[in-house]
Amino acid sequence: MGTTAPDVIATKAGRSFAALDSDRDGHLDWSDYRRLADRYLDAYHLTPDDRRAQAPTRAG
DSSP: OOOOOOOHHHHHHHHHHHHHOTTOSSOOOHHHHHHHHHHHHHHTTOOTTSGGGSOOOOOO
């Protein structure tokens, strides 16, 4: 009788955080996001200057 169901949201958030915290320092900072972007570029065989790797501009 003393078992509780796992907190699914906390589990998912923890896994997401662990995946993004690429240097495992317990904090998310620009270097973690930069490494994520670099992994996408590498996976899709893109260079940073490729238009598909750039943020879209806001239409005014």
